[in-house]
Amino acid sequence: MEKVTATIITIGDELLIGQTIDTNSAWMAQHLNAVGIWVQRRVAVGDSVEAIVQALNEESQTTNIILITGGLGPTADDITKPTLCKYFGGRLVEHQPTKERITALFASRGLPTLDRNMAQAMVPDVCTVIDNMRGTAPGMWFDKDGKVFVSMPGVPFEMKGMMEDSVIPKLVERFNPPGLLHQTLLTAGMGESFVAERLVDFEAGLPGTIKLAYLPSFGLLKLRLTANGKNREEAKRDLDLQFEQLKALLEDITVAEEDIPMSEVIAKLMLARGTTVGTAESCTGGGIAAAITSLSGSSTYFKGGIVSYANEIKQNVLGVKEETLAQFGAVSEETVREMVAGALKVLNTDYIMAVSGIMGPNGGSEDKPVGTVWIASGDKNRIVAVKHHMRYDRKRNIALTINAAMNQLKKFIEGKI
Amino acid sequence: MEKVTATIITIGDELLIGQTIDTNSAWMAQHLNAVGIWVQRRVAVGDSVEAIVQALNEESQTTNIILITGGLGPTADDITKPTLCKYFGGRLVEHQPTKERITALFASRGLPTLDRNMAQAMVPDVCTVIDNMRGTAPGMWFDKDGKVFVSMPGVPFEMKGMMEDSVIPKLVERFNPPGLLHQTLLTAGMGESFVAERLVDFEAGLPGTIKLAYLPSFGLLKLRLTANGKNREEAKRDLDLQFEQLKALLEDITVAEEDIPMSEVIAKLMLARGTTVGTAESCTGGGIAAAITSLSGSSTYFKGGIVSYANEIKQNVLGVKEETLAQFGAVSEETVREMVAGALKVLNTDYIMAVSGIMGPNGGSEDKPVGTVWIASGDKNRIVAVKHHMRYDRKRNIALTINAAMNQLKKFIEGKI
Incomplete structure (x- = not known):
């Protein structure tokens, strides 16, 4: 057809x-x-x-x-x-x-x-x-x-x-259109060209009816397989077979086996566990909370967030110590760890994501250039903070940080960090 | 040329x-x-x-x-x-x-x-x-x-x-391209067809080199004049003349005399007055704060926000009374007024925008259908709450509410409400 x-x-x-x-x-x-x-x-x-x-x-x-x-x-x-x-x-x-x-x-x-x-x-x-x-x-x-x-x-x-x-x-x-099907694997943590290197044999072995595409998206990389078959059932069978192989090759960097936003990855994690999450955001200015609440039903697992843009809010609402801010600065491991600890108390959730960074174009220094971001994930037992460096403009740095915070929480919950 | x-x-x-x-x-x-x-x-x-x-x-x-x-x-x-x-x-x-x-x-x-x-x-x-x-x-x-x-x-x-x-x-x-110039008037509060009705004579009188376009955008309406002249100076002169007439005709609904996002309208208001602003958001989930902090330099006037998605956060962080929530519900004039009062204390800013609503697709009732939103604007002297009704899907209702909250604060500050 x-x-x-x-x-x-x-x-x-x-x-x-x-x-x-x-x-x-x-x-x-x-x-x-x-x-x-x-x-x-x-x-x-x-x-x-x-x-x-x-x-x-x-x-x-x-x-x-x-x-x-x-x-x-x-x-x-x-x-x-x-x-x-x-x-x-x-x-x-x-x-x-x-x-x-x-x-x-x-x-x-x-x-x-x-x-x-x-x-x-x-x-x-x-x-x-x-x-x-x-x-x-x-x-x-x-x-x-x-x-x-x-x-x-x-x-x-x-x-x-x-x-x-x-x-x-x-x-x-x-x-009455014939079969045209897609399956997408969502990955994070490896650049497009390195993934491609790993997939050389896989790509060479793909049948002519199936196409692979690489779609980088704010720190994530989507691998999309498209099948264009004689009929939907046949196309689906071929596609499933190749998708299984792709998954096996990229297991270590897989975030989701479908094309969903990171907010939906978090939704699934929370709903599966019956847990709640909250945010303590500085540089993303509410963007993580907005991403999470963009999904209908998010009130089941998202209780709220503190946008602590000014240091005064970090201190007064989240209880970050004045000495911490004075000694290490707002963009530091110490500060994001205290943001998590404070938010766990104030918001009374199972998990907290906290971020503090310099999104640009201004505000950078030699020590902490534009793009420096500390992201912390925590629960009542432990807090993990990771330093990131975003290399782009303000808008993109914010989008990257939002995705990175959610991906980091996923890894934290799964015990990978 | x-x-x-x-x-x-x-x-x-x-x-x-x-x-x-x-x-x-x-x-x-x-x-x-x-x-x-x-x-x-x-x-x-x-x-x-x-x-x-x-x-x-x-x-x-x-x-x-x-x-x-x-x-x-x-x-x-x-x-x-x-x-x-x-x-x-x-x-x-x-x-x-x-x-x-x-x-x-x-x-x-x-x-x-x-x-x-x-x-x-x-x-x-x-x-x-x-x-x-x-x-x-x-x-x-x-x-x-x-x-x-x-x-x-x-x-x-x-x-x-x-x-x-x-x-x-x-x-x-x-x-070496010739003159091609645009000027945009940003308006709010009147539908496209009613604005067009008011502009019938203006449109009929426009010279052939100037075109008028209507661009609705999340509760706002942009009126764009485009001049395509023989040279840039001449085109600019013609355009300025028509733009002055357009402004005079739409003074009552004008938000800005340029094509800027609402966040920049707020930025200009705050910077001109040397004042600060904060947010208390329920249904927009941090979207107002994210819009405001998308602009570089926003830390000058934006101190922070509380995303009080759960009622527990409205009570514990913003001090909304349990009785208020029980009697009137989270989406009510009483609740958003208390959200403003609480946020003024917690965030210690000159102005607060607060929103609480039902963005859909679920959560509506006969009394409060999907799209019902209460928006409050306040400072230490007074609080004004206005009920809105958004008629669209979740994503668009959120975007409309974000713009409406910022536009309402503008009117509040200018003493128009």
Whole structure:
């Protein structure tokens, strides 16, 4: 069976001047992949009729499915709908169910419905309407020469709802895609090129239907195997076999046998043990706690955290000794150890992660250059502190420290440090 | 003078299966725009020779500059370099300075230099090498038929360094681009369609060289004016004139007269007043503190925060009364007010932001559905609490609450609430 391919076209000047980071495409690609549809290209174009038409013409040459997001809003820079209507030779007609939904939506917020909102209920008579249950702009499904074109709003929340509720099920029904499967091993502690060196024979022995990719991500390295098989069962069998081999080769650096964030690694550890965790953060400024609580259900194992950015908070809330700070400084083994001890008392949790470091660009010294971070993991029996050195800019150093703290806690709990 | 245009081609299967979110393109577009280079398209393709060659052929038809990122790593899935070498008719030769840099880099980390790392010092003899001061893979600059092609690593930190140090200055020297300028007004509190209604006459009166865009972003709305003028001075004059009119029309909902994150709005407020701020967060789990400390220099005005996820922490650390929690619940006006009062004492800051809410998907009730959030702002004289209702998924509700808390503090300080 042939690969079913899709191209994603995102429309909006904000993507071309860099004002908006495109997170939609990644989400769409993940969810299309999960049902076996391969995204072969992603194209971003501006709010211009010529650019949109050019993209539609070009992309429809080489793909089965074209998914379009953006440019459906109520304002004058939103030109996708009239452009598509003309492209597919239709004319705009009122869509009664959408009109009723828009009116009800504004009424529920106590707001009047403006003409420009009502205009969103006009749709090309040559499309099938995809209901938007979370906003005003309806989606549009066009069929032409065996290709499918779907236009959706650029608002992530609305697009995701339409994809899950309607577009993906309809695409699967229409194209019945073959197996396209991924398995990812999450590792930490060894650089990409050294892992590759260890995998030379493994890579050389991979069958042609399976591909290996290396994806470094904030101190972690993901190894992703992709199988593109004749059918899902066969592809899955081949993939499982290779994944087992990969796992055996990288056992010492494996963090998880799936593509999950570190916060989920911690969640699984805590839930399996019925334990609780808390944080004492200086340089990450609450980022570890925010990562952990990004997961629904985290209140089961996360009780809270202290963001002790100023030394005064380290002393007054966490009980770090004034002498410790004076003698060793805020970024020191002694301080992070006292942060753990203090937080264990204040937060009354089974485990504590504590970090103190210099994220840059300022604040470094010869002794403690930018990137110096002390990370401590502890419980009531012992505390382990490890010095790290992050080599990047502020944002990346913070992200690296957040991952490193969680990975260190995992190793601490497993008795590896 | 004609527009100077660029296309960004990103290479990597991880972009097409949605494993990686492309933040590079937005950064590149911003920085190209800043020097007057208009990004007209962005294309993402997989790790496939055919896909790369097709993209090079197509994009070079319509643009002056092609910037390529990704696929330069030391592993077998990185095929960009040999593909480009063949495309431009060159052969690979050793680049001595890169070889020396790679050797020194690995030596400084106490690691051996592997053959696959040394292979990164091989470059096509038909390119100009762009030095990579932050990693192993060098950049490559090709000239062909009046077009410029630049290949850079996909690692954001390395790409950014090369763009800033070499690529952007060289492109400006080569193409001398005309004026392309943006000004953005940041607003909050009024929906896109209502703002558009107010701006009907303004939009109709805009000269042809100036474009208005609406960019909703987590409870904020950015209004961006873009001028594309014959020269930078003229474009700037026209833009300033229109921006003044826009400001006058939206004075009541303006948050900032530039495109900055809310954390920077708070930074400016605090620095101007010489005051300090702290946080008491439940449902945002440290996200407000993390946003504030993402800025370098935030230690001047941010002392710390309490992430009181569990009620036990609200009581023991912030001193919220057990009766308050029992009678009104954790998500209530009474609780957030006590959180502010407690945090003012514990953290000893001039201002406190406190939040407590239900971010979903679970935890809602008929009384307090998912999305219910109480936000309080306070100083030693008064505390103001406002109930909000977020209508989205967990991640977005958290992001909205973080922005709303900072915006509310701004209004509190300015005496508007």
